Amino acid sequence: MSSLVRVRLPAQLRTLAGVGPEVQVEVSGPLTQHSVLGALEQNYPVLLGTIRDRNTAKRRPFIRFFVGEADLSNEAPDALLPDAVARGADVFVVVGAMAGG
Amino acid sequence: MSGVRLLVGTRKGAFVLTSDGSRRSWQVEGPHFAGWEIYHLKGSPADQQRIYASQSSGWFGQLLQRSDDGGKTWASVGHDFSYQGEVGAHPWYDGTMRPWEFTRIWHLEPSLDDPGTVYAGAQDAALFRSSDSGQTWEEMVGLRGHPTAPAWQPGAGGLCLHTIIIGPDDPSRMFVAISAAGVFRSVDAGETWRPANHGLSSEGVLPDPDADVGHCVHRIALHRSRPDVLFMQKHWDVMRSDDAGNSWQDVGEGLPSDFGFCIDVHAHEPDTVYVVPITSDALHYPPEGKLRVYRSRTGGHEWEPLTNGLPQQNCYVNVYRDAMAVDSLDPCGVYFGTTGGQVYASADAGDNWAAAVRDLPAVLSVEAQTLP
Numbered sequence: 001m002s003s004l005v006r007v008r009l010p011a012q013l014r015t016l017a018g019v020g021p022e023v024q025v026e027v028s029g030p031l032t033q034h035s036v037l038g039a040l041e042q043n044y045p046v047l048l049g050t051i052r053d054r055n056t057a058k059r060r061p062f063i064r065f066f067v068g069e070a071d072l073s074n075e076a077p078d079a080l081l082p083d084a085v086a087r088g089a090d091v092f093v094v095v096g097a098m099a100g101g
Numbered sequence: 102m103s104g105v106r107l108l109v110g111t112r113k114g115a116f117v118l119t120s121d122g123s124r125r126s127w128q129v130e131g132p133h134f135a136g137w138e139i140y141h142l143k144g145s146p147a148d149q150q151r152i153y154a155s156q157s158s159g160w161f162g163q164l165l166q167r168s169d170d171g172g173k174t175w176a177s178v179g180h181d182f183s184y185q186g187e188v189g190a191h192p193w194y195d196g197t198m199r200p201w202e203f204t205r206i207w208h209l210e211p212s213l214d215d216p217g218t219v220y221a222g223a224q225d226a227a228l229f230r231s232s233d234s235g236q237t238w239e240e241m242v243g244l245r246g247h248p249t250a251p252a253w254q255p256g257a258g259g260l261c262l263h264t265i266i267i268g269p270d271d272p273s274r275m276f277v278a279i280s281a282a283g284v285f286r287s288v289d290a291g292e293t294w295r296p297a298n299h300g301l302s303s304e305g306v307l308p309d310p311d312a313d314v315g316h317c318v319h320r321i322a323l324h325r326s327r328p329d330v331l332f333m334q335k336h337w338d339v340m341r342s343d344d345a346g347n348s349w350q351d352v353g354e355g356l357p358s359d360f361g362f363c364i365d366v367h368a369h370e371p372d373t374v375y376v377v378p379i380t381s382d383a384l385h386y387p388p389e390g391k392l393r394v395y396r397s398r399t400g401g402h403e404w405e406p407l408t409n410g411l412p413q414q415n416c417y418v419n420v421y422r423d424a425m426a427v428d429s430l431d432p433c434g435v436y437f438g439t440t441g442g443q444v445y446a447s448a449d450a451g452d453n454w455a456a457a458v459r460d461l462p463a464v465l466s467v468e469a470q471t472l473p
Contacts, residue, residue: 012137016177060161096161
């Protein structure tokens, strides 16, 4: 079973990956942060290490994940994402957090 | 007609400045990688169209860019700077031990004769090498594996490897400098390393001011015709070694301050050295608000201020360690960039200065390429 997931990237990563505001990635198996980011990195290898540590898979400190109004940044990486993401009704949003004053 | 290309790294992108051999007017291109910190760009001495750039951000981490057309277009290359083997730990500011953690690449040093080989100096301190034009990177583990590594402490800017020198006559001899560990020398192309800090003294900083490691070396430089002679801007002190780092002597007397970050050597005169004195470690701006380059034509000890064209009042910028460069035209061009965003250029070895560009983001690095 696979899902076509919509992912929105911050401007800096769009430029880096050479994509528009939103990309679609095909994700196999359970839909989690881990599987979505894995598919994203597979499609766009330049993003390896920019969202999460390439060795530990830990989210970078100033990166946040949202679906709708829910901040999923501190959810377990293997926790299931909302069904709306699998249906394509909601977007998995990667945000560069406001920081730096 | 020959010309000069300046590669300028800033807090918010990279800029490429070009001029003809007169070096009077400059064309500015950029920002490349707008919004990203560009700690350093450097061109290959073996292929001037080949340029490597370190691109990083606190949000998105470290990337590496490469241009094969002199900085007109760029492509992202490999950016996996994973430490090899046991990661280990070093003292943190609070005295606790902290695991080595990669933050960024401070400095890139392309091979002198192979455009596909490039070295990268990292924070936390480590040396990486790529031999496939930046696609893949491998840590040179002999450096971080040195027995003193667990005692290396970070300077205020982090535990950074910021200087890499490849022996101009013998590429198997290399020097690196780490803040705040000191200078290390290899005679086997980076496989093994030994501290080269004898003669450095850090009173009030180290419990043992003459320790083998722990010195906050800000920059070292040499002239390609005289590879045994090294010049150093230390945290405090301007130093010289005549024996490839076996011993160091203080040559900074006469400077208004011997604190500073950058140091460089004239392209054709091995005893002509440039520094930019900074007031102190607490006051990172020029003494008296006067931006002065100091030049020694005697390999140290005697220094003259170079002020013509530089602001001599109300100037409170800093000049970082990688932000000074020389070209190889005759007369030698000298360049430096400031935290105020100016890049100053002299086409006559420092006698006269003019801003090549103003109001860039804070300048982190300047490199000069002399074009045919």
